[in-house]
Amino acid sequence: MTRKIITLLLSAALFSSFFMPWFDWHSFELSGLNYILSTHIPSYKYFLLLIPFSAAILFFGALDDENYLLSRNLMYALPFLISIFVMAMRYLTREPGSGDNVFFEIDLGFWMVLAFSLLLMFTKGKNRISQYS
Numbered sequence: 001m002t003r004k005i006i007t008l009l010l011s012a013a014l015f016s017s018f019f020m021p022w023f024d025w026h027s028f029e030l031s032g033l034n035y036i037l038s039t040h041i042p043s044y045k046y047f048l049l050l051i052p053f054s055a056a057i058l059f060f061g062a063l064d065d066e067n068y069l070l071s072r073n074l075m076y077a078l079p080f081l082i083s084i085f086v087m088a089m090r091y092l093t094r095e096p097g098s099g100d101n102v103f104f105e106i107d108l109g110f111w112m113v114l115a116f117s118l119l120l121m122f123t124k125g126k127n128r129i130s131q132y133s
Contacts (some may be wrong), residue, residue, distance in 0.1 A: 003048035006028050008059060011055045011059040012059060014051065014116040018033070018048075018052045020107075024104075032051065035048060044089045048082065048086060056077040057070060058075050074130070077121055079113060087102065087106070
């Protein structure tokens with residue numbers, strides 16, 4: 001499997017997982033888009049827009065024979081770094097009545113973004129990935 005195909009698959013999965021439920025907030029499931037559109041979340045929420053933006057750049061750059069608009073290495077690492085930043089900011093700015101553990105509020109979409117972005121970071125090395133090694 002080539003790096004191009006892996007990048008296409010993982011960037012499409014990363015883009016679609018942005019619209020899965022990310023956080024539980026007062027019994028509401030917030031997707032990445034709902035999290036950004038919410039008026040009750042501080043302004044760090046706009047950093048989340050970089051995740052589908054970088055996934056789209058990776059997807060269309062891989063379709064264009066790996067000619068990327070921005071640096072490929074930055075686009076590989078950006079979704080993971082933004083996810084960790086948002087998790088840290090949720091921990092630091094949590095509500096006084098909420099529990100001590102921020103992991104209870106995290107839903108499936110957030111874990112999918114972390115997993116797909118981590119896999120993207122590991123695919124940047126080889127151009128051709130061997131099947132039998």
